[in-house]
Amino acid sequence: MITIYHFPNTRGLRTIWACEELNIPYKIEIIDFSPEFRLSPQFLSISPIGKVPVLKDGEITMRESGAMVHYLIDKYGKGKLQPSKNDPLYAAYLEWSWFAEATFASSVSEIIRHKRAFPNAIHTPTIVEFKKRATICLEAVGGVLGKRKWLLGEMFSGADIMIGIALTSYIRHVEEPFPPSINDYFKRLTTRPAFLRTKQAES
Ligand SMILES: N[C@@H](CCC(=O)N[C@@H](CS)C(=O)NCC(=O)O)C(=O)O
Structure with a gap:
């Protein structure tokens, strides 16, 4: 087990x-x-x-x-x-999965770490900087979604799981509303029975 x-x-x-x-x-x-x-x-x-x-x-x-x-x-x-390894979508599957943690979630994590390490001395420019970085990542996700249902198009994949949890973290810690493209995607993610x-x- x-x-x-x-x-x-x-x-x-x-x-x-x-x-x-x-x-x-x-x-x-x-x-x-x-x-x-x-x-x-x-x-x-x-x-x-x-x-x-x-x-x-x-x-x-x-x-x-x-x-x-x-x-x-x-x-x-x-x-x-996941797409099969010889499907051209496989590269995008890997890229979004890595982006979710290495780039997107890491910006949000800097905010969490800063607040946790310096609860009585929060440095606002640091928070603003990492919120800005996280928001650029969010916009990159919104930019690729367009009319797509999931990151790879019609196929829900592990990359959506990776980005989906980075989005839940963005809501909790960046505390900014999602743009409409992300809002609809986030609703689709969080109403999946498995979620x-x-x-x-x-x-
Ligand atoms: N890259 C790691 C990050 C793990 C991570 O930062 N976990 C957080 C919870 S989401 C944690 O345990 N934080 C405690 C700390 O940083 O002190 C992963 O994706 O698993």
């Missing part, structure tokens, strides 16, 4: 959502998110930098949400949630 170490409203949602889309059985362990627990020898033994999510599948332990999504799709997807089951599972 796959185990996902998670804390509500964090990136483990990607891993849970992938399991739900693929009907893979899993269990969730909600961890104590305090720095004391995350940096304890017990948790560091499975997550050497004290972060969630962590995925355990038999002998395998993973600590990057995007890698978990790709792993689950490759191992259990039976062709679902609704994901939110239910973590609560």
